[in-house]
Amino acid sequence: xxxxxxxxxxxxxxxxxxxxxxxxxxxxxxxxxxxxxxxxxxxxxxxxxxxxxxxxxxxxxxxxxxxxxxxxxxxxxxxxxxxxxxxxxxxxxxxxxxxxxxxxxxxxx
Amino acid sequence: xxxxxxxxxxxxxxxxxxxxxxxxxxxxxxxxxxxxxxxxxxxxxxxxxxxxxxxxxxxxxxxxxxxxxxxxxxxxxxxxxxxxxxxxxxxxxxxxxxxxxxxxxxxxxxxx
Numbered sequence: 001x002x003x004x005x006x007x008x009x010x011x012x013x014x015x016x017x018x019x020x021x022x023x024x025x026x027x028x029x030x031x032x033x034x035x036x037x038x039x040x041x042x043x044x045x046x047x048x049x050x051x052x053x054x055x056x057x058x059x060x061x062x063x064x065x066x067x068x069x070x071x072x073x074x075x076x077x078x079x080x081x082x083x084x085x086x087x088x089x090x091x092x093x094x095x096x097x098x099x100x101x102x103x104x105x106x107x108x109x
Numbered sequence: 110x111x112x113x114x115x116x117x118x119x120x121x122x123x124x125x126x127x128x129x130x131x132x133x134x135x136x137x138x139x140x141x142x143x144x145x146x147x148x149x150x151x152x153x154x155x156x157x158x159x160x161x162x163x164x165x166x167x168x169x170x171x172x173x174x175x176x177x178x179x180x181x182x183x184x185x186x187x188x189x190x191x192x193x194x195x196x197x198x199x200x201x202x203x204x205x206x207x208x209x210x211x212x213x214x215x216x217x218x219x220x221x
Contacts, residue, residue, distance in 0.1 A: 089152070
């Protein structure tokens with residue numbers, strides 16, 4: 001059974017720093033992996049989608065990588081801003097969609 | 110505007126009173142799904158649908174029903190709600206089984 005783990009559960013960094021969020025999964029037979037952002041009490045906003053055949057995707061200050069063989073994905077955020085404070089979730093998709101429990105990110109002004 | 114719309118956004122009900130949470134998408138997506146989000150447990154898939162008249166159980170289907178009679182709608186039905194179904198519910202859709210997933214704003218349900 002697929003399991004998705006996100007470490008750390010919470011992270012605080014000063015504004016302006018670059019940071020990396022981690023996502024690991026146990027079964028490499030996935031269709032894709034998607035990163036989301038969730039603000040408190042809100043829905044999920046899609047950040048990046050990486051198909052199983054891809055190694056990385058970029059959008060603005062965000063870069064996501066995927067290494068299927070090792071069961072890992074990273075979300076790199078460059079030049080962090082207070083507005084980046086949110087919970088970041090990764091989800092892997094095979095026949096079902098399994099979410100990690102998220103990393104709660106706090107950017108310190 | 111492309112969106113997934115859920116209603117109601119907030120609902121307080123009592124044990125045993127049947128309720129339906131509606132979900133509608135305007136992107137002509139084939140795939141739709143429901144999730145519940147609980148503190149400490151994260152997001153868990155309840156049911157999903159690959160297309161009209163095709164539905165499958167997710168990880169936590171007990172106590173829920175769904176139907177997919179039209180492509181745009183995927184209602185979640187709680188026939189006899191219980192307090193352990195108090196949760197934040199999300200509907201999502203994608204163009205296929207491997208497409209980008211888009212979420213609704215969520216429906217907060219409280220069962221007394």
